[in-house]
Amino acid sequence: MEPAEYVIFGLCIVLFVGFIVNLLIHILAIVYGKWKLSRKLSPPVVEDLPGISIIKPLVGVDPNLFDNLEAYFNFKYPQYEILFCIQDELDSVIMIAQSLILKYPKVDAKIFIGDTELKGKKNVGVNPKINNMIRGYEAAKYDLFLISDSSIKMKEDTLMDMALHMTEKIGLVQQMPFVCDRPGFVSHLEKIFFGTHHGKMYLVANFLGINCASGMSTLFRKEIIEEAGGLAHFGKYLAEDYMLAQAVLDRGYKVLLCSQTALQNSGYTSLTTFHDRLIRWTKLRNATVVTTMFFEPIYQCIVQGLIMAFVTEYLFSWSPLVFFMVHVLIWFLLDYILLSIIQQGPLPFSKFEFLVGWILNEISYPILVCRAHWDPIITWRSRKYKIRWGGITTEVTSAPPSQSK
Numbered sequence: 001m002e003p004a005e006y007v008i009f010g011l012c013i014v015l016f017v018g019f020i021v022n023l024l025i026h027i028l029a030i031v032y033g034k035w036k037l038s039r040k041l042s043p044p045v046v047e048d049l050p051g052i053s054i055i056k057p058l059v060g061v062d063p064n065l066f067d068n069l070e071a072y073f074n075f076k077y078p079q080y081e082i083l084f085c086i087q088d089e090l091d092s093v094i095m096i097a098q099s100l101i102l103k104y105p106k107v108d109a110k111i112f113i114g115d116t117e118l119k120g121k122k123n124v125g126v127n128p129k130i131n132n133m134i135r136g137y138e139a140a141k142y143d144l145f146l147i148s149d150s151s152i153k154m155k156e157d158t159l160m161d162m163a164l165h166m167t168e169k170i171g172l173v174q175q176m177p178f179v180c181d182r183p184g185f186v187s188h189l190e191k192i193f194f195g196t197h198h199g200k201m202y203l204v205a206n207f208l209g210i211n212c213a214s215g216m217s218t219l220f221r222k223e224i225i226e227e228a229g230g231l232a233h234f235g236k237y238l239a240e241d242y243m244l245a246q247a248v249l250d251r252g253y254k255v256l257l258c259s260q261t262a263l264q265n266s267g268y269t270s271l272t273t274f275h276d277r278l279i280r281w282t283k284l285r286n287a288t289v290v291t292t293m294f295f296e297p298i299y300q301c302i303v304q305g306l307i308m309a310f311v312t313e314y315l316f317s318w319s320p321l322v323f324f325m326v327h328v329l330i331w332f333l334l335d336y337i338l339l340s341i342i343q344q345g346p347l348p349f350s351k352f353e354f355l356v357g358w359i360l361n362e363i364s365y366p367i368l369v370c371r372a373h374w375d376p377i378i379t380w381r382s383r384k385y386k387i388r389w390g391g392i393t394t395e396v397t398s399a400p401p402s403q404s405k
């Protein structure tokens with residue numbers, strides 16, 4: 001063999017091993033997802049449950065917001081407070097928060113209006129969500145605090161489920177991102193994305209103890225975050241969720257998934273908003289965990305199928321077309337099983353709609369990854385940011401803070 005042939009042969013072997021690893025990741029996600037998401041912890045004596053401060057950062061109103069927020073007033077949980085953090089004093093979301101507080105006078109709930117800058121102090125960093133939450137965080141009276149994004153809808157036992165997972169060695173309990181059943185094809189695309197591509201990596205990373213955090217629904221021990229410099233310390237990062245989880249891991253605590261998924265229930269769904277969000281997240285991941293930039297593209301179904309078709313032809317003389325077709329079919333079936341497990345009930349669409357949605361997602365994802373590389377500027381709620389390697393962020397343009405997506 002020529003030296004060049006050795007190199008090609010070695011590369012093919014590495015790629016083939018990576019392909020087998022991916023198959024194992026898929027199977028592991030299914031097995032772990034089935035176990036994790038169907039495992040209900042039995043509640044202890046209610047009085048033993050710790051109090052929880054729920055921080056709700058709010059910007060703008062959407063058609064489902066009232067219902068989503070109302071769920072927080074009906075938790076089956078003995079001790080909690082709700083801290084609404086509203087970025088802009090002219091935002092009509094204030095009225096929604098106020099009307100809920102009036103409707104449920106027995107629930108301990110407060111409103112904090114305006115980020116730190118509005119109160120004459122300097123903002124704690126560039127991250128607008130942290131700037132918005134900081135006053136609620138400082139006022140939080142319990143040892144545990146939950147950051148819960150505005151679009152999340154919770155069941156009445158979700159807070160209990162999260163609290164029960166917060167045992168001695170655990171520093172952070174998170175919900176795996178998923179979506180509520182909503183009408184419309186784009187919401188189906190979202191469900192398919194979070195229940196397949198995203199869910200697979202999320203489950204396996206959490207099973208292996210790899211930091212894979214999403215800040216949409218996360219319960220923290222306040223003492224750990226205080227030890228790391230307080231929430232303000234994370235204002236310099238846009239991927240504050242990842243950095244917060246890393247701070248917990250660095251202090252010897254574990255990060256755990258709870259058994260209920262984070263049900264996003266935004267009232268607005270559009271293909272552009274969905275894709276722009278995925279592009280923004282890809283940019284965040286690329287800048288925060290550089291290795292994802294290399295691995296993510298080749299761990300897509302179509303890209304991997306094309307590469308492996310040539311690799312297996314080279315190694316085993318298999319037909320590339322047959323290999324590609326079988327590869328896509330197996331990936332598709334494993335994804336369907338995984339989505340059904342994460343959904344934990346009947347899917348709100350037919351198998352045919354799943355097929356169409358899955359194909360669309362798989363074709364569009366590599367394009368979204370390319371678009372993320374093309375323009376490194378991150379746009380979030382009308383503000384633009386640039387992230388340096390390691391996650392430190394600078395804002396490149398400012399816009400009125402009240403803009404919704």
Ligand SMILES: CCCCCCCC/C=C\CCCCCCCC(=O)N[C@@H](CO[C@@H]1OC[C@@H](O)[C@H](O)[C@H]1O)[C@H](O)/C=C/CCCCCCCCCCCCC
Pocket residue numbers: 021025129149197198201202204205208210211212213214215216238239240241242281282284285288289292295296299
């Ligand atoms: C053999 C090795 C295989 C490695 C393959 C790696 C391929 C990775 C492919 C997919 C990654 C899946 C996605 C993970 C979820 C990340 C979600 C995300 O991007 N979140 C970012 C944005 O979150 C919002 O940010 C603003 C905040 O206010 C909102 O509330 C948030 O929701 C977030 O900022 C993420 C930052 C970095 C995440 C790093 C993830 C690393 C994933 C590694 C997976 C490794 C699996 C390994 C299996 C062996």
Ligand SMILES: O=c1ccn([C@@H]2O[C@H](COP(=O)(O)OP(=O)(O)O)[C@@H](O)[C@H]2O)c(=O)[nH]1
Pocket residue numbers: 056057058059087128129130132133148149150151216277380381405
């Ligand atoms: O300038 C901002 C942008 C977002 N948020 C809050 O951060 C959370 C996540 O925002 P978004 O849904 O836009 O983020 P994504 O989940 O798309 O990353 C929501 O509760 C927002 O209200 C905020 O307080 N200020």
